[in-house]
Amino acid sequence: MALSATTEFDVRTTGDDNNGGAFNVGASGTDYSQQDAAQLTYTDLVIGGTNTQLTSAAFPFTAAHVGNVINITGGTGFTTGRYQVNSVSAGVATMDRGVGTASSTGGTGKLGGAMQNVATILTGPAGAYTIHVKAGTYSYTSTQAWQGNANARTYTIIGYQTTHRDGGTKPLFTTATNSVNLINAGWTEGTVFINLSFSNTAGTRGVGMYNSVGAWYPTYVIIDCTFDGFTHAIGGTGSNISGYKLIRTQIKNCSGNGVYSTSAGWMELYGCWIHHCATAVRFDGNLTMWRCVVSNCTSDGALQTSGTTLCRLFHCDFVSNGSAGFAAVGGWDAKQCLIIGCIFYGNTGYGVRVDTTFNANFFLYNGYGSNGSGNVNIPTFTAPSGNVTLTANPFTNSAGGDFSLNSAAGGGLALRNAAWRWRF
DSSP: OOOOEEEEEOOOTOOTTTTTOETTTTSSOOOSSSSSOOSSEEEEEEEOOTTTHHHHSSSSOOOGGGEEEEEEOOOOOBBBEEEEEEEEEEEEEESSSSSBBOOOHHHHHHEEBBOOHHHHHHHHHOHHHHEEOOOOSESSSSOOOOOOOOBBEEEEEEESSSTTOOOOOOOOEOOTTTOOOOEOOOOSSSSSEEEEEEEOOOOSOOOEEEETTTTTOOEEEEOOOEEEEEESSEOOOOOSSEEEEEESOEEESSSSEEEOOSSSOOOOOOOOESSSSSSSESSSSSSEEEEEEOOOOEEEEEEEEOSSEEEEEESSSEESSSSEEEEOOOOOOEEEEESSSSSESSSSEEEEESOOOOOOOOEEEEEEEOTTTEEEETTTTTTTTTTOOOOSSSSSEEEGEEEEEEOOOOTTOOOOOOOGGOOO
């Protein structure tokens, strides 16, 4: 049985996994989860004649406790775990479910106080939870199992600085241990990660976020996050993920791929910046990118390797990559390919390279320049009208990460005059 769907956990570096850790935001009581220490520590809990009822002589329950979670840690006849106070009457708390055997005494536990680790929450009662993580550095030497369980397939993890949902400084989850894959987020469906930072500083890197649970293929929604220094930031060989949706997320310094899908799933990237990786985006399924920047990768910026693919790129920039800006190789079978309003500039190879014939009828209004091997290499491809040939760098300061259009003749000015960037 699950805690209420409106239960919200608090995690902080100064918390304690023995604390209650959560509060039902729809309840009438006082939220004691957003503090380092537990509000109350019990050693004398008693289960009433009904096993959902609790009392304590030392700390009688009051209306302020409604909505808080008690972590019951021991006592003969008690079932350990986290339970929510649903109501209080005359010092008797009614919990969200049975806490053990009726009339048992000597229960121990804590009410209130924040948790210290996300993984501890997801091994508890099944449910769809919101988990708030306070800014700080969370260092690990082993993989963190953010997997929930077979009955807990949805959760939201949100980083905050001072108050919940303030969008402030991101909490950092990091490892300096060789070969550690940081986050295993399997057994979850529609999981959302917001305002979080992940890094790997080890000599031998691991994957940032992946799913090793072969029986379940989850989807991830990742918003305003940062990944730095992994082999693959998200996904990779042996990772079973059916889909990604990344929004305003930065991925950098990966020795392999930024985002890596080896299945016929889907990826959607909106407003993301992926840079200084080997390859920014590797996909074998369907890809949509809108207003993204792929820059300074040592190999191809985006790479499709196999599969029946729907590929849609709108208003994206592929800049200064070590091979092609965008490449499709090895059995492309594109049923639809839209590449519209994109810039391919300064790539060592081609701006766009496709090794097999495909339908490029919607390959329109793009800007090309300074690509070492040429702008486009596609068999039987006839370039449509509306493309712009650039004779100067069109960006304000691409080396410094500013990809706004400048006013240089033959650069940003040529694109502004074409007005192509605002047609769609």
